[in-house]
Amino acid sequence: MALQDYEKSMNYCIRCSHCKWIPFNKIKTKRFSANCPAISRYNFHSYSGGGRVAIAQSLFLGRSEMTDEIRETIYRCQLCGSCQVACHLIGEICEPLEIARELRIKCVEDGELLPEHMLMIDGMRKEDNPFGEPKARRGDWAEGLSLKNINTDKADVIFHAGCRFSYDADLRSIVRGAATLLLKAGVNVGIAGKEEACCGGRAFDVGYRGQMENYADDIISRIKAAGATKLVTPCADCYSAFMQFYPMIRKELDIEILHTTEYFARLIKEGKLKPRGGSSLRVTYHDPCHLGRLGEPYIPWNGTWKKVWGQLNIPDPPKQVRRGTGGVYEPPREILRSIPGIEFVEMERIREYSWCCGAGGGVREAYEDFSEWTALERIAEAKAVGADALVTTCGWCERNFKDALGKRNDDFKVYDITELLMGV
Ligand code: SF4
Ligand code: SF4
Incomplete structure (x- = not known):
């Protein structure tokens, strides 16, 4: 388009x-x-x-x-x-x-162009991640875990960690925890390790469509080689790229795509995963935009516009515009309700009406004050419902909330659902 x-x-x-x-x-x-x-x-x-x-x-x-x-x-x-x-x-x-x-x-x-976005794109071109961190260290987070290497072995499930979880040392326990839970549930899971590349979603968001096309081709070839039936990611940004952006540019992955919360909720229902729980906590849940309204499947439209009454253009056949209702909303809530010791309360703006964390669209990189202000608005909403902690399930949201709180020496807690499943 x-x-x-x-x-x-x-x-x-x-x-x-x-x-x-x-x-x-x-x-x-x-x-x-x-x-x-x-x-x-x-x-x-x-x-x-x-x-x-x-x-x-x-x-x-x-x-x-x-x-x-x-x-x-x-x-x-x-x-x-x-x-x-x-x-x-x-x-x-x-x-x-x-x-x-x-x-x-x-x-x-x-x-x-914005110079801050050009830096991001440079990092992707050189090291396949927006931070410009060494590609050779991308798989370090999985050290010591018995995960298959999909570059050489077959695996039923490809686990795509994403850039944020791969390189953010503070969030590493989350991605290790997610992979460990899959292994404990008996899933035959593999990773591309240092060969994993960015999904390209962040490049697309700042206007570099071509950069994302290259990454889509890379992932498609890995899926074929591994013979996998599922692609699972803990990152909402990657999920949205796979579900929406790739089909938008006609790059179909042809595989079941799941966010970890969808897969965990399924494994809990099948009795293969038991939420451990830990301390008593009153928590509220932040729907990441990229998992919620931006995570709903892409709806293609190949029609034309026709003129009616000599003046009004209407799409023929009718065009179904994505309005966010098909995003991933229930699995994270099902998981939270299943964890012993957790009291779950909703905020005012939820599901497709959720307020953004502030990190998306290249805003975190280019306009730090605006990004932080947006995060603080959400934190205020979480506090207003009396929550002890804000829980979400996207590394980018978590990083943005934690940074905004950290700068104000505010010790309000932010957790990933995986951490609660493991027992905090
Ligand atoms: S809601 Fe906003 S974008 Fe939609 S028609 Fe009204 S002004 Fe335009
Ligand atoms: S920040 Fe405002 S204008 Fe931009 S996508 Fe969100 S709602 Fe729309």
Whole structure:
């Protein structure tokens, strides 16, 4: 797709501003009624989903030209997708998220780049990860675990750790724990170790579509060689890349794709995994955007636009726009309810209406203050329901929450579901 492919969709934006809040019938308090970090932080229409549609339309029609301010506005957005979920109240075919994404691809094509994102892409080109850490050390997290090496052996399940979990020393126990739980459940699981590459999702988010295409080809060839039937990842970003981005660029993995929480919930039901539990904790759950609304399967559409009544363009056949309802919401909650000692309470903005952690869309890398502010908003929401800890299941969310808390010497706890399953 390209920006011009969304020309008709842009016309459907009626500037109603519904994309700035969670749906009105879901609001519990004014304090936690906003859904879009960008408009909430910058309070100017251009930062909202609808504002981004207006920017795209104006650039597309040649009414305005790219400026530093416009480029800044385009990148001050986590691509969390919340605007697109909220928009369904009014229009069925306006797609602010897809349009915001295409704007970035256009920025890259036009050389309108952010230096912080170029650093990330350089790291990927040299070492296959956005941090530029040595590729040779990617598999170090698995040292001493009896995992198959899929570069030489066959395995039923490929475990894809992802960049954040592979290199973040503070989160290493989570990914080791997840692999250990799979081994204990008797799963024939293998990893690519130092040969594992980035999924490319972060590159796609900042507008580098080509970079992601290379990574998709790499993973497809590994899956074929290993003869695996499942691809399991603990990282929500990778999950979203496999479920949505790859099919979007017509790179099908042709394998069952599972987030660890989906697989763990299944193994618990089959009696192959027993949640251990530990201390008594009142916890709340943060739905990572990439596992929730951005984790729902891609819905292809190969139709055309036809004119009705001589003026209105409608998609033929009707286009089913992704609104986040098909994401992974229940398995993490099932796991939390199954762990002895855990009391689980919900926050106000949950499932497809979840507030973003702040780390996505290249915002963590380029706009640290905005990223932190977004994380603190979510932490405030967790505290408001009296939770002792915020639990999630994405390394990027965990890193962002922990950094925001750490800078304020706040000892509010953040856990990955895997840690609770292992017993904290
Ligand atoms: S993107 Fe959707 S919700 Fe936002 S202003 Fe446009 S039509 Fe309204
Ligand atoms: S993707 Fe998220 S941050 Fe960006 S405009 Fe939409 S709701 Fe706001």
